Amino acid sequence: MSGDNYYFGDSVTMHGGRDNVGIDKRQMVSDDASAASAEMLAAVQELLRLVEELRTRVPAASARTIEDSVPALSPDTAAQPQDRHRALMAIAGIAATVGAVGQPVLEAVNRVLGLLGGQ
Structure with a gap:
């Protein structure tokens, strides 16, 4: 059957008119989301502070790995989730290998x- 039409998702057709708005799905950010964002920001800032301290206490190769990982964690960066996860795992690995010195970083990660x- 030729000419069949299949539509998936939202579809809007408007013919003329004025003040057309389109689809308004009434999606809102709840206060819980902004609280979670503030909590995440605080957790990341604390992690970055601890990582800077750790960087000065590890061998040069580990310090370079930390430096390479930090940009993916920065709140100003639109890093892909897999890049962020990879950076967190690299930092956690380094923190785990240095014992008590790395424990606060490991907890922050x-x-x-x-x-x-749990990404």
Whole structure:
């Protein structure tokens, strides 16, 4: 049967008229979302502070890995989720290998991962 039409998702057809708005799905950001964003921002900032401290206490190769990972964690960066996860895992690995010195960083990484939903 030729000429069949299949539509998936939203479809809007308007013919003339004025003040057309289109689709208004009434999607709103709840206060819980903004609270979660503030919590995430605070957790990431704390992690970045701890990572800077750790960077000065690890071998040069590990310090370079940390430096390479930090941009993916920055709140100003639109990093892909897999890049962010990879950076968190790299930092966690380094923190785990240095023992007690890395423990606060490891805890901060776990806190961020928890807020991200365990990505």
